[in-house]
Amino acid sequence: MSERTLLGHPLYQLTKIRFLEFWREPEAVFWTLFFPILLAGGLGIAFRNRAPEVIKVAIVERGALSQIIAGAVASNPGVAAEVDDEAIAANALRAGKVALLVIPQSVDRVTYRFDNSNPDGRAARSLFDDSLQRAAGRRDTVNVTDQQVTEPGSRYIDFLLPGLLGMNLMGNGIWGICFPIIDTRRKKLLKRMVAAPMSRVQYLLSYLLSRLMFLVLDVVLLVGFGHFVFHVPVRGNFAALLLICFISALSFSSIGLLISARLRTNEAASGVANAVMLPMWVLSGVFFSARRFPDLIQPLIHALPLTATVDALRANMLAGAALSSVGGPLAILGAWLVVCFIAALRLFQWR
Amino acid sequence: MIAAASVPLALQLRQLRKVYGQLVAVDSIDLEVFTGECFGLLGPNGAGKTTTIEICEGLLEPDAGSVALLGRSWRTQATELRQLLGIQLQETTFSEKLTVAETVALFRSFYRRSLEVPAILHLVQLEEKRDARVGKLSGGQKQRLALACALVGEPEFLFLDEPTTGLDPQARRQLWDLINELKSSGRTILLTTHYMDEAEKLCDRVAIMDHGRVIALDTPRRLIASLGVEHLLEFATEGEALDLASLRSLQGVRDVSTVGNLTQLQVAELHRTLPALLEKLAERGAPLTELRTHSATLEDVFVSLTGRHLRDE
Numbered sequence: 001m002s003e004r005t006l007l008g009h010p011l012y013q014l015t016k017i018r019f020l021e022f023w024r025e026p027e028a029v030f031w032t033l034f035f036p037i038l039l040a041g042g043l044g045i046a047f048r049n050r051a052p053e054v055i056k057v058a059i060v061e062r063g064a065l066s067q068i069i070a071g072a073v074a075s076n077p078g079v080a081a082e083v084d085d086e087a088i089a090a091n092a093l094r095a096g097k098v099a100l101l102v103i104p105q106s107v108d109r110v111t112y113r114f115d116n117s118n119p120d121g122r123a124a125r126s127l128f129d130d131s132l133q134r135a136a137g138r139r140d141t142v143n144v145t146d147q148q149v150t151e152p153g154s155r156y157i158d159f160l161l162p163g164l165l166g167m168n169l170m171g172n173g174i175w176g177i178c179f180p181i182i183d184t185r186r187k188k189l190l191k192r193m194v195a196a197p198m199s200r201v202q203y204l205l206s207y208l209l210s211r212l213m214f215l216v217l218d219v220v221l222l223v224g225f226g227h228f229v230f231h232v233p234v235r236g237n238f239a240a241l242l243l244i245c246f247i248s249a250l251s252f253s254s255i256g257l258l259i260s261a262r263l264r265t266n267e268a269a270s271g272v273a274n275a276v277m278l279p280m281w282v283l284s285g286v287f288f289s290a291r292r293f294p295d296l297i298q299p300l301i302h303a304l305p306l307t308a309t310v311d312a313l314r315a316n317m318l319a320g321a322a323l324s325s326v327g328g329p330l331a332i333l334g335a336w337l338v339v340c341f342i343a344a345l346r347l348f349q350w351r
Numbered sequence: 352m353i354a355a356a357s358v359p360l361a362l363q364l365r366q367l368r369k370v371y372g373q374l375v376a377v378d379s380i381d382l383e384v385f386t387g388e389c390f391g392l393l394g395p396n397g398a399g400k401t402t403t404i405e406i407c408e409g410l411l412e413p414d415a416g417s418v419a420l421l422g423r424s425w426r427t428q429a430t431e432l433r434q435l436l437g438i439q440l441q442e443t444t445f446s447e448k449l450t451v452a453e454t455v456a457l458f459r460s461f462y463r464r465s466l467e468v469p470a471i472l473h474l475v476q477l478e479e480k481r482d483a484r485v486g487k488l489s490g491g492q493k494q495r496l497a498l499a500c501a502l503v504g505e506p507e508f509l510f511l512d513e514p515t516t517g518l519d520p521q522a523r524r525q526l527w528d529l530i531n532e533l534k535s536s537g538r539t540i541l542l543t544t545h546y547m548d549e550a551e552k553l554c555d556r557v558a559i560m561d562h563g564r565v566i567a568l569d570t571p572r573r574l575i576a577s578l579g580v581e582h583l584l585e586f587a588t589e590g591e592a593l594d595l596a597s598l599r600s601l602q603g604v605r606d607v608s609t610v611g612n613l614t615q616l617q618v619a620e621l622h623r624t625l626p627a628l629l630e631k632l633a634e635r636g637a638p639l640t641e642l643r644t645h646s647a648t649l650e651d652v653f654v655s656l657t658g659r660h661l662r663d664e
Contacts, residue, residue: 013460017449024448187444195408195440196461196504197433351410 010198014206019213021180032176033217036168037225043164044157044230055124057081058089058098065104072135079127100124108136158233161226162313163286168218169245170277170306173252174259176214177207178269181260185349194350204345208253215249216242223317235320243323244316247330248309251337255305257344280306308332358385360419361508361539362407367416369402376402378563379416389530389540391554393547393649395659399563400543401441404512407541408438421508434463437506437538439497441513447486451477454485455499462504475499475529491522498529509533511542515549527552547649559653566656574652580605580617583651584624584644587613588637601627610654613641617651 006012022028057073059066059081066083073079081102084092092098093113099120101113112129114121134140184190193203219242226232234241259276263269283297284290284306293301301307308329315321315329323330362384369377377399384390392400405411407418409425409432418425423432445454452468459465472478475495480488488496494514501509514530515523530553534540544550550557551571559567559574567574593614595607603620618624621644632639654660 008460010460013457017446017453017457020453021446021448184446187446188440189443189445191410192438192440192443192445192500195410195433195436195438196458196500197430198461 011202011206011209014198014203015209015213018180018206018210022176022210022214032172032214033221036164036218036222040161040164040222040225041229043160044226054078054080055100055120055127056098057100057102057124057128058092059083059102060086060089060104062104065107068107069102069104069110069132073128073131075135076127076131079124079131081128098124100128102128157226157230158318159289159314160287161222161230161232162317163310165219165222165245166248166284166306166309166313167281167286168222169215169248169309170252170280172214172218173211173249174256174273174277176211177253177256178260178263178273179266181207181257182263182266182269185260185351186264191351200348200350201345204257204341204348207257208250208341211249211253212246215245219245232317234317236316237323240323241313241316244309244312244326244330247333247337248305248312251305251333251340254337254340254344258340258347261344261347262349280304283307285310303332305333305336358387359422360384361386361388361421362390362541363417363419364403364407365417365419367403367406367418368414369399369406369411370414375563377406377413380563380565382558382565382568384539384541386539387537388555389534389542389553391550391557392541392543392560393545393550393554393557393653394543394560395545395653398560400545400560401512402563403560404510404541404543408436408510409433434504435507437501437504437509439494439501439509439511439514441516443497445485445493445496445500447484449485450482451485451488451496451499452481454496455503458500459503465504466502468503471499471503474502476525489522491518491525494518494522494526495529498526502533507538509538509540511540513543513545515544515546523549547653550649557649559649559656561653561657567652571649574649575647578617578647578652578655580619580647580651582618582621582644582646584616584618584621584628585610585613585641586616586628586639586643587641588632588639590637593632593635593637597631598628601631603627617647617655618644 022032055078057079059070061083070081070083073081086103089098089101093101099114099118103111103113105111110132112125114125116122181190184193194200223232223234223241227234255276256273259272260269263272283293283301284304285301286306290301290307291298302311312326312329312333315326316323360383362382364380364382367377367380367382368375380399380403382403392403394400402411406413407420409420409429420432421435425432449457451472455468455471459468459471466474469478469481472481475498477492477495477499480492485493485496498511498514501511511530515526518526527549530540530542534553542553554571556569557567557571557574558565567577569577595609595614598604598607598614598616601616601624603618603624604616605619606617608615608617616624616628625644650660
């Protein structure tokens with residue numbers, strides 16, 4: 001009779017080999033752990049806080065009149081005006097090189113040409129007009145003080161990082177489960193395992209548990225990177241953040257189990273996994289707010305596991321929300337976890 | 352068989368049947384395997400051996416018929432049965448990134464009663480490969496690893512599906528020695544093979560299968576003896592084919608047939624038949640282009656039963 005120590009427990013052994021199989025594949029480790037950091041780094045650089053943008057304006061050549069107008073707005077650092085031949089200027093507007101076309105008519109009359117549906121066009125008109133009117137002698141009657149926001153927590157990178165973390169949890173959960181399972185099935189190892197007295201529940205659980213081990217590394221790396229490089233805040237409780245990630249990772253892993261329940265080739269799995277993930281990449285508010293989509297589909301969007309994850313992560317990291325206030329998203333994730341795990345267990349093809 | 356009746360049955364198949372679409376893979380088989388014997392299912396590829404063994408292993412559901420294994424049924428006692436069996440499947444690929452010891456430890460964890468990892472590696476002679484990655488093992492070592500995983504739970508009943516297919520002769524012989532050792536420890540073994548020499552070497556009794564049916568069942572020795580011949584003599588000559596009837600009258604010849612361009616004589620006494628044959632050929636002026644002779648084997652039993660060679664398909 002052999003003793004059943006922890007080390008001899010099948011769940012420990014199954015989880016351990018999952019871990020070893022992954023760890024001994026250097027490429028997988030690289031893409032799983034460092035890809036999100038590369039992505040966050042790249043996007044962080046692309047969307048770093050820059051000096052306020054200078055709006056380009058073209059003034060149509062009308063001799064001295066144009067020069068006077070150009071001189072009048074030269075003192076405004078937000079506007080860069082150049083004087084051009086009418087045809088060239090019109091082309092520049094069409095091509096989007098300038099946001100506003102100014103056509104001088106007489107000393108006290110100009111025409112603005114711009115695209116009213118383009119925020120840049122409207123901003124250019126307002127900025128340029130302001131400068132021109134002030135230079136012509138208009139007086140502002142209200143005293144205004146500007147306060148500019150560049151504080152951590154409200155920049156794009158702050159919005160983006162929890163989204164990337166959620167996307168990473170989804171990708172790793174689904175890919176990290178699908179490929180090993182399909183590989184094991186194709187090698188007939190799965191059949192060999194169930195020929196032994198192995199618990200099928202424990203076998204599937206070992207995949208979820210092994211994901212959790214990497215999760216800690218994953219979260220710490222990505223959140224740590226965001227925090228130290230871009231000063232992305234973690235205002236909520238860190239343990240609560242980890243718990244959100246745990247539940248999210250488990251539910252994506254169980255979606256992965258369900259996807260791979262019957263498939264036999266990696267190609268099929270790639271197709272199905274992409275079909276499952278694509279709507280969430282688009283709808284779940286990773287790169288821009290999910291509220292931009294019509295009200296009609298908002299309930300659907302909020303039922304998606306990635307939306308729930310990203311909402312909960314942002315609430316924790318950016319708003320410092322308590323765990324109790326993200327109960328809704330966590331309940332949605334829990335439901336995905338339970339339903340998919342049970343369905344996977346039912347549908348799973350062991351041969 | 353009165354003697355056998357006192358030995359308890361380890362496995363009993365009754366009217367076992369499995370159909371895949373149009374193909375009847377297993378066609379109403381009855382089989383009995385006695386406790387402690389090594390029983391072989393011998394037959395060409397596609398004869399239904401693997402389907403039969405996988406039904407016995409509880410991996411496939413039969414369409415009809417029953418399996419009683421160690422006095423238990425798969426329907427009601429599957430969990431209990433799994434603990435008592437050692438199973439080696441045809442073509443399992445273990446995870447290449449794990450070491451030998453890690454793989455065995457994993458399988459060991461599934462059993463309530465088991466051998467320690469070093470003991471099992473000693474048994475299959477893989478001690479030196481303990482920390483080697485599975486991907487680096489030779490074919491024979493991989494088969495021995497598969498055997499280790501089958502044996503780690505100290506099974507009462509061992510299933511081996513084509514244990515030496517694809518191995519070189521030396522690795523095969525090594526595995527045979529190992530299986531012979533296991534036999535002496537009193538385990539019941541059911542193995543499938545399409546190598547007649549393997550069945551002759553290892554099995555106490557053999558069922559010859561073809562097209563899903565058992566076409567002969569006995570000890571290898573008795574199956575061969577049932578041919579009534581001890582040797583087979585095959586030859587080819589230049590010129591016209593010889594008259595088969597005249598060959599049949601040669602001394603010691605039981606039967607004559609042609610297999611391809613060869614004439615085959617089934618011979619009881621080779622030392623009398625061969626000189627007579629040579630004399631006859633000299634008379635006819637038909638010089639030999641080929642001559643060979645071998646002792647009768649299970650292969651010849653298969654040929655005489657089906658008119659085909661085991662490895663034709």
